[in-house]
Amino acid sequence: MSLPRHALITKTIDILVADFLQGKIEALRLAMTALLAGGHLLLEDIPGLGKTTLALALSGALGLSFGRVQCTSDLLPSDITGLSIFDREKNAFKFMPGPIFNNLLLVDEINRATPKTQSALLEAMEERRVTIEGTTHNLPDPFLVIATQNPLEQVGTYPLPESQMDRFLITTGVGYPPPAIEKEIIRAGSIREEIRAMHALLTLDDILTARRFIHEEIQLGDRVLDYIHTLIVATRDHEMLLSGISTRGGIAIADAARAAAYLRGRAYVIPEDVREMILPVGAHRLIPRAEHETLGKREVLQSIVAARPVPLA
């Protein structure tokens, strides 16, 4: 079975990993999964591990337009969405689109923005359009937000509430690269300039075709569907959790699993896809009970998955 654009996309990932993003294959794959599944990505990690590089390289390789917002506490919603400016020559207001009108938007340190700005951004992410002064502007397609936040920084931040976390398809860390690769990176120095000079490996059309295929053609069988359902129901019944994965979370897991299956070169979802995707897709949607707040959500979810048998017959 041949998957449209599959070879191209995997080749792109390979080239990116080999040339620009050594040791970030997991994060890159997840970013690609989010893009193909039509969701957004939240990178939770300390600064300096290559989050921005990842976003830049992705936008460069995919031939996507790129915008960037550095969040601060005085950032206004209009700083993201754009605003109308009076043109004296034409004697009329002219809409100046903000950074959100790009295919790929990097929102750095999203937890530094005020809740008002955060919600404006997240609403746009969900609706994929922006309404400013009565006029609705559609956002470009594909539209991928890569937001980052520093989990260690607490002072002067506005942590995203759980309901907002739900809007991100995937949450992941980047992690330190393996020692050998890290040494190599240190030796080579920053590669920002090279990234800026890189050629697009994919066209917009390639991505849209692949996305359509994933959404419409990748098969999600009854057993795998049952498996997903079993797992999300188990999170709802878990004694350490106040609330488990919602129906939207279930949809997200299915979408991500489809994209993962596509990236693995399969036209159907297998339980491994679900097991691979449920942690990045599901963990940030869990709300632990007050007494278990310190528990890692990923570990809880991991234990739930491990306790449920993989459907085999």
Add this chain to the structure above:
Amino acid sequence: MVNLRTPLNWLHYVICLLGVAPVYSALALPAQIALPLALLGGIGADRQQRTVIPDRGATLASLIFFIFYGWQVSFVNLIDPVMNILALLIAIRLLGAKSGRHLLQNYTLALFSLAASALLKLDASFLSYLILMVFAIAVSLVLLTYVESDEKMRLSAAEFRKIITVALLMPGIALLLMLAFFVILPRTQYPLWNFLNPGGTSKVGFSEEVRPGTVSNLAETKTPVFRAKTMELPKEDLYWRGIVLSQLEGNNWKRLPEVPGTTPDIRGGRAVAVTVYPELNERRYLFALDVPGQISGIRAARDAEGVLTLHRTPRKRFFYEIVSHLGATLKAPVRADRWLQVPENISPRIVNLAQQLRAAGATDDQRFAALVNYFRTAKFSYSHRDLPRSSDPVDEFLFERKAGYCEFFASSFALLARLSDIPARLVGGYYGGDYNDLGGYYLVSEDQAHVWVEVLFEGEGWRRFDPSTLAVNAAEELQRSDAALSLAQRLTDAADYFWQRAVIVYDFDRQMTLLFATGRNLRALRPQLKKPATTTVLMVLGGLGMIVVSGYWRRTRHRAHPLLRAYLRCVARRYPAAVLPPRCGLTELAEAVNDPRCQRFADIYGGAFYRDRLLTREEREALREIIDQLKSAQH
């Protein structure tokens, strides 16, 4: 919380009781005393968690008993010593230490003891003991495995219940299987242990000779003699004929063995079919309602007097079917002189009385009427106690005591009849029977043994006459057995009856009969199939539909199962360290063991299974090939 030791102890007591109870009455006195004491002592010791007899003492005592009773063992006396040894060993174990090994020993002893009881008596109660024992031991063994791994184990009530349920399931299923196997398993013509288990000879009740005056009190036992399956009949028809006694020597009525003429000549009467299930004893006479006709089901000789004799003493339980002709007359094949024989020294009072009776008329009828009239007016009474016991009991009965039981009535009546030129003979058998409406049969017991008279009328034949009915208290005495058995008694007896019918007399012959009957029924079924009824068609179609649906269901649900299982077994052997599905996926497994064949298996299997379709033939072939490769690569 349940401490497992407590239920285990109680099960131990129950098992010991079940093993010993059936043989208890047959044990020697020391064992009879030792057992209850040991049980009580054992319960007390368990309460305080002590041991009464230390291990060494127990071994020593066992050895002593073994030698003592082992000395007595011989071919003729095998069961008694063995039972006593078993019982005493159980008693020692009850008092001794109770580790898992000891308990198992005692379970085995109890089981042997129960088995030994089957050599004494094999009735329906054995089955109930056995079933209870099987359940108790099964549950006990399961509990024992827990206790063995942790002596102080405590379980919650729910866990305990679950364990008990599972433990009960095993013997339950085994018993169901046993039922199925009982019908088909091959069995011998003769019970294996039968030589050890001769039928008891009864001392009271029916006997092959009639000698009034040998006992002064007649003990009565309610020992069953036979059960006869038939419809309910009026009491006056319930004369179960056994033996005919024609020869009178002194006071002693005996059987004349050879009577000319081979088959009895039966005239008239109403034919009634009866199936008789006798209890096993050493008698060779068969009983049937008066007058017995054709017999089937067993080889038996039927002489001209209508007496049925087995060719040899029965070695196993049996049954026979017989057609009786109620109210029929039996023709006499030879001259009547044979039944006029009297002994020489008869008391003058009797001779005198006979002369008066003979003077009553010229015809048999008149003299017979006079004789009956004499018995009626003499006011004899029927009694089992304080019987005449002189050298001439008939004389004493007729003229002094005027009380006796059936033998006195019958023998004095027959003697007087012969003396007044009426040919007469004694017939021994049983009178009455308790009808069990649950099983639809008569239970005839030893206390219903009876003797009556048959009188020959010229030109007509033998006519049955029961002189005991002429007793003044005949109504009370002879009807006394009609005091109905209680429901519980009838229930247990019905259970015993069905046990005998279904289990004891079920042997190779009956298996073959069942087989042939099934064959016949199938052949008989065929013509009917030509014009099938709508219901039959619907039933067949429904059955086919169910098969198809279940087959499809099984295919869709489990078709790939065997291949997957085989594959996983292979992988487990080849890669012992690998985490196996369902704890991970097939592809994860393939990646973990880094084997392209496993990856291929995962692709093919998952490609079908996770896309909701069945494996094609080619795919199954491919999977099988992969499994073979994995297997062969091991060697």
